[in-house]
Amino acid sequence: MESHLSIDEVARRTGLTAHTLRYYERIGLIAPVARAAGGQRRYAASDMAWIEFLLRLRTTHMPIGKMQTFAKLRGAGDRTVSERRQMLEAHLTDVLANIEAMRQSAESLRVKIAYYRAFEQSLASNSNTDEGDVHETPKSLRARTRKTARNRR
C-alpha cells in the first residue's frame, strides 16, 4: 500500500479539489486521513478506493446526507454490512429508474432534433427554389414545409 499521496496528488487523480477533499473529511464522508510530520495529509490506497466509491455514489446522484449515513455505518464495522447492502440496493433501484427516465427523455430529444433537421431541410429547398427571401414569416414557411418535404421523397 502506498500511503504517501499528498492532497494535491489525490485532487489531481480524482478530479476533486483539495478544498473539497478537506470538506469531505470535515463532514465525515472520509475518515481522518493519516498525517505526515507537520500535519500534512497522506492518503493511503484504501483512502483512494473509498474516495472512488464516493465518486460513484456522487455520479449516481446520492445526496451527501445519505453518503454520510453510509460512511458512518462503514465506520461501525462488519455488523452493519446488511444495512449497507440494503441502502445500496435502494439506491440502485433509484438509479436504474433515473437512467430509464433519462433514456426516455433523450429519445424525445432525438425525435425533436430530427424534426428540426427536417424543418431546416425544407427551409433550404425553399431558398433554392424560391426567390430566396430569407425573412418571410414562419407561417408561410411552415405551410410550404409539407409540400417541399413531399417533393423531396
Add this chain to the structure above:
Amino acid sequence: MESHLSIDEVARRTGLTAHTLRYYERIGLIAPVARAAGGQRRYAASDMAWIEFLLRLRTTHMPIGKMQTFAKLRGAGDRTVSERRQMLEAHLTDVLANIEAMRQSAESLRVKIAYYRAFEQSLASNSNTDEGDVHETPKSLRARTRKTARNRR
C-alpha cells in the same frame, strides 16, 4: 385547443407546484400565459406541451440558464431553428455520456452489493456451524469468508 387549465390543474398534471410554474414564467422559461378575467392564468395545450418539453430538459439535467437561452431562441421564431437544433444536439451528447457514466457506476454498485451479499452469507453459515459468537472480529470473519464461500458451491 383547451385553453382553460388553471395553474393548480397544471401543477397537478405536471408535478410542478404553482409556485414553480409562476417562477418559470417570471424568469422567461415559459412565455406569458393567457389570463382569465381577474388576472388568473389559463394554460393552453401548447403551454402544456412546452412545459412537458422543459421537464424533459430538466430530467436530463439541463441547467436553467440554458433552458432560458433555448426559450429565448424559440421566441425569436423559425430562423433560430438551426441554432436550437445545435443546442439540443450538444445537450444530447452530454446526456448520453451522463447516462453511460451512471450505467457504469450502477454496475459497480451491483458488484458491491453482490460482495456484501456473499459476505452476509458467510456470516450466516458461520453462526450456524460455529459456537454462534456474533461479536468476533471482522478479520477472522473475513478470513473464513473465502472458505465458506467455496464450500457453498
Add this chain to the structure above:
DNA sequence: CTAGAAGTTAGAGCGCGCTCTAAGTCAAGC
C-alpha cells in the same frame, strides 16, 4: 352581502454542494 377559497405580486429565504478567504504553521532552499 359575506365568507372562504383560490388566485395574484414582489421579494425574501432556504437547502445543497461546494468554494473561497483569512490567518497561521511548517519544511526546504538560498
Add this chain to the structure above:
DNA sequence: GCTTGACTTAGAGCGCGCTCTAACTTCTAG
C-alpha cells in the same frame, strides 16, 4: 536566518433551483 510555497484551520460566501411569505384581489357558494 529568511524567504518561498505548500499546506493547515475555522468559518464565511456563493450559485443553483426552487420555495415560501406577506399583502392583496377576485371568484364562488350560501
